[in-house]
Amino acid sequence: MSTTDYKFEGWVGHDKDSVGNLKFGTFEPKTWTEDDVDIKIEFCGICSSDLHTLRSGWGPTDYPQVVGHEIAGKAVRVGSNVKGIKLGDRIGVGAQSGSCLACEDCNKQKESYCANPPGMIPTYGGKYADGSKSTGGYANYARVPSHFCIPIPEGIPSEIAAPMMCGGVTVYSPLKQNNVGPGMNVGIVGIGGLGHFGLLFAKALGARVTAISRSRSKEADARELGADDFIATSEEGWVQKYARHFDLIVCTANNADMPLAEYCTTLKVGHGKFVMVGAPEEAITFSVFPLLMANVSIGGSLIGSPSEIREMLELAVKANVRSWIEVRDLKDVNQALIDMEDGKPRFRYVLKCD
CATH class of the missing domain: 3.90.180.10 (Medium-chain alcohol dehydrogenases, catalytic domain)
Structure with a gap:
């Protein structure tokens, strides 16, 4: 033609x-x-x-x-x-x-x-x-x-x-690149367009999945999407409860004021990783000490x-x-x-x- x-x-x-x-x-x-x-x-x-x-x-x-x-x-x-x-x-x-x-x-x-x-x-x-x-x-x-x-x-x-x-492959890519599968604890920050795919695909890959949001307004949806657990970061005590818990956190949020240092303290020592797929328009600042104290890393993934x-x-x-x-x-x-x-x-x- x-x-x-x-x-x-x-x-x-x-x-x-x-x-x-x-x-x-x-x-x-x-x-x-x-x-x-x-x-x-x-x-x-x-x-x-x-x-x-x-x-x-x-x-x-x-x-x-x-x-x-x-x-x-x-x-x-x-x-x-x-x-x-x-x-x-x-x-x-x-x-x-x-x-x-x-x-x-x-x-x-x-x-x-x-x-x-x-x-x-x-x-x-x-x-x-x-x-x-x-x-x-x-x-x-x-x-x-x-x-x-x-x-x-x-x-x-x-x-x-x-x-x-x-939206789907933006979160699927870091899940696959980090070999997500059975026996792994994965957190998904943000329950929106990207985040809902994160829950769906992390669960499909066999991980235990935790949805992470500011409030519990989307908890019912998150659990229907496959979340095994739910964290509301506006509530006290979540950092201590989930200290050194996650193998991987994929962050889909676009807000620059996220509690990034606190997220890093919930990563497992030696291999835990926090991956950004959201892209805030403003710069994010945080203390590097959670990275140093647990030998964890922050990364990013494009599409x-x-x-x-x-x-x-x-x-x-x-x-x-x-x-x-x-x-x-x-x-x-x-x-x-x-x-x-x-x-x-x-x-x-x-x-x-x-």
């Missing part, structure tokens, strides 16, 4: 006040190559990254901008160099749509950490080697290099798969590789992992963004892109 009879249209952010104020219009996708796939978007999850980007919270955004990197849809144009994808296939796209594919990290299936030009190209807000712009999924179509298009297996509805493409997305989807089928979602119409995206900012979803909004 060498020509298209469709145009790329979607909801576009034009300035730092774009949250709740996107404008519908046409946009220019990346320059077509025979390594690319055009996707008729059916669903796109709303991620907190979309909010940060639309308001330039992580730095200046290159407006105009079409966000959305939790895409699920069907292939409607497939380049002649593409292997493993054919017209009509259900495919998903996460937070990355490009890398050099030749460096040591890419060859080790760590494409999200590619440092060679053009480097890690995000699905929106990035630039390809030819200077064309990457654009996201609040739209009718997306054009993405095939390496970053992931077949969606039978057994997962597209609306359930969409938020796994970023997940294409191979990890495939592996995660296979686990989701095997363990019947299902995203907790509320489907919203794409035409109502501005209100959905406002509701997202207000913390209303339980636990992911997914836009239906008719």
Whole structure:
């Protein structure tokens, strides 16, 4: 299929006040190559990254901008160099749509950490080697290099798969990298879009899972998601009760005022690890003494590789992992963004892109 009879249209952010104020219009996708796939978007999850980007919270955004990197849809144009994808296939796209594919990290299936030009190209807000712009999924179509298009297996509805493409794999990746399995104690900080996936996948991997939040307002949901235990950090005594308890804590929170030193005291001596996947807009400061006194570490994890997305989807089928979602119409995206900012979803909004 060498020509298209469709145009790329979607909801576009034009300035730092774009949250709740996107404008519908046409946009220019990346320059077509025979390594690319055009996707008729059916669903796109709303991620907190979309909010940060639309308001330039992580730095200046290159407006105009079409966000959305939790895409699920069907292939409607497939380049002649593409292997493993054919017209009509259900495919998903996460937070990355490009890398050099030749460096040591890419060859080790760590494409999200590619440092060679053009480097890690995000699905929106990035630039390809030819200077064309990457654009996201609040739209009718997306054009993405095939390496970053992931077949969606039978057994997962597209609306359930969409938020796994970023939110799901963002927590699955550090769980797998730290060999989470039976006999391990894992804590998940933050019971939101990312955190609910953390509970689901840590449980699916066989760990004993503790949900960690400021209050107990989400305790019932957390236990339904698979949490074996629950910590409310606003209550006294939790640090002492869980001292040197966790093999791993994955933090999905975006607030800079988290009790980071206290979290570190709950890690097991010698190997306990605290991994950030949330990204506060402000700097976090804390005392290093909990790290020194227990020989524990703090790390970070960006997103997940294409191979990890495939592996995660296979686990989701095997363990019947299902995203907790509320489907919203794409035409109502501005209100959905406002509701997202207000913390209303339980636990992911997914836009239906008719």
